[in-house]
Amino acid sequence: MAKPLEYNATLSERIDVTDALTIFKIAPDKQPDKRPWFVPGQYCVLGMNNADKPELGGVRRSMSIASAPEDEGPTEFYVRWVAKPESENPLTHQLWKLKAGDRMYMRPVAAGVFTVPDTIGADDPRIRVMVAAGTGSAPFVSMLRSELRRDPNADLSRWVLLHGASYPADLGYRDELHALVQNHKLHYFGTVSRPKEAHGWTGDVGRVEAYFEPARLTDLEARIGLLPGGFTPKNVVIYICGLTGTITGTIIPLFDRAFIPDFKRIREALGVPEDVKDSVFYEQYDTEPVIDIKDAAVVAPLRERIQTALARV
Numbered sequence: 026m027a028k029p030l031e032y033n034a035t036l037s038e039r040i041d042v043t044d045a046l047t048i049f050k051i052a053p054d055k056q057p058d059k060r061p062w063f064v065p066g067q068y069c070v071l072g073m074n075n076a077d078k079p080e081l082g083g084v085r086r087s088m089s090i091a092s093a094p095e096d097e098g099p100t101e102f103y104v105r106w107v108a109k110p111e112s113e114n115p116l117t118h119q120l121w122k123l124k125a126g127d128r129m130y131m132r133p134v135a136a137g138v139f140t141v142p143d144t145i146g147a148d149d150p151r152i153r154v155m156v157a158a159g160t161g162s163a164p165f166v167s168m169l170r171s172e173l174r175r176d177p178n179a180d181l182s183r184w185v186l187l188h189g190a191s192y193p194a195d196l197g198y199r200d201e202l203h204a205l206v207q208n209h210k211l212h213y214f215g216t217v218s219r220p221k222e223a224h225g226w227t228g229d230v231g232r233v234e235a236y237f238e239p240a241r242l243t244d245l246e247a248r249i250g251l252l253p254g255g256f257t258p259k260n261v262v263i264y265i266c267g268l269t270g271t272i273t274g275t276i277i278p279l280f281d282r283a284f285i286p287d288f289k290r291i292r293e294a295l296g297v298p299e300d301v302k303d304s305v306f307y308e309q310y311d312t313e314p315v316i317d318i319k320d321a322a323v324v325a326p327l328r329e330r331i332q333t334a335l336a337r338v
């Protein structure tokens with residue numbers, strides 16, 4: 026049996042975006058000694074004991090931080106209820122029972138290298154295209170908020186957030202992000218994959234990775250101020266966050282533009298020379314392989330595509 030967790034935090038507030046998407050604001054008993062106490066893009070570990078079945082003990086899961094590291098007060102997380110859990114003690118099913126004031130576990134340190142300083146470095150002038158499905162927008166919300174906390178007049182025109190969800194109501198943080206478009210030149214596009222059920226929706230449709238299909242890439246280039254053909258690692262760096270499908274669906278079409286994922290075994294399988302820099306960084310919420318590099322039938326055509334693209338640049 027997993028050992029029960031010792032609770033060290035309190036749920037300050039929950040905002041139910043929909044029945045299955047909730048923003049949790051959590052206050053650890055011991056507040057950070059100094060702020061900023063993490064780097065935007067990092068995650069914390071949250072945990073709960075199973076009150077109904079104590080024999081199952083505690084469950085802990087990683088969750089990206091959505092608040093800015095400069096913010097006072099509780100730490101914010103954007104969480105999806107997992108309808109078909111893989112474990113017999115899913116954390117999200119415990120979280121959904123919580124109300125403000127309830128106790129829980131939050132590991133009081135942040136972890137992870139899905140951050141601008143750990144990838145390209147803060148001074149890199151390229152356009153940052155952030156690709157998220159569902160709650161994968163959390164680390165990007167943190168990054169954007171942090172830009173504003175450090176400079177209330179920040180120009181966000183180099184930041185592009187592409188956010189996919191099933192329905193418009195699932196596009197959490199939409200109002201806040203639209204305000205950043207209006208006031209700080211953020212490029213933000215929400216896209217819904219079930220438009221037939223979304224009456225009145227006039228935004229983009231399809232899954233978020235569809236922005237990178239060859240037929241649509243020219244349109245994206247125009248929207249973010251690039252010339253046709255300009256969507257290459259020379260001008261753009263890609264961050265992806267979410268489940269495998271979003272990551273695979275984004276990196277494969279971008280092989281044709283010579284974008285290289287920051288994943289050693291994929292680089293090696295595709296024969297990417299060591300001196301070619303990574304230009305796609307991802308945070309994966311599940312454990313499915315992004316590309317089955319053991320399958321020669323999968324690898325061979327991708328290898329050819331990337332070698333052709335690299336020969337062009």
Ligand SMILES: Cc1cc2nc3c(=O)[nH]c(=O)nc-3n(C[C@H](O)[C@H](O)[C@H](O)COP(=O)(O)OP(=O)(O)OC[C@H]3O[C@@H](n4cnc5c(N)ncnc54)[C@H](O)[C@@H]3O)c2cc1C
Binds near residue numbers: 116
């Ligand atoms: C670094 C990192 C950051 C994460 N940040 C977030 C976050 O900000 N918000 C968030 O909602 N989740 C996040 N996750 C996923 C989270 O850790 C859990 O896997 C998820 O909440 C399911 O846990 P569970 O115990 O309820 O279900 P379990 O039955 O224990 O299922 C775990 C499995 O569910 C699958 N899964 C994970 N996430 C989802 C999902 N969104 N939809 C469908 N299936 C899923 C995966 O295969 C995972 O292995 C993050 C994961 C990692 C590794």
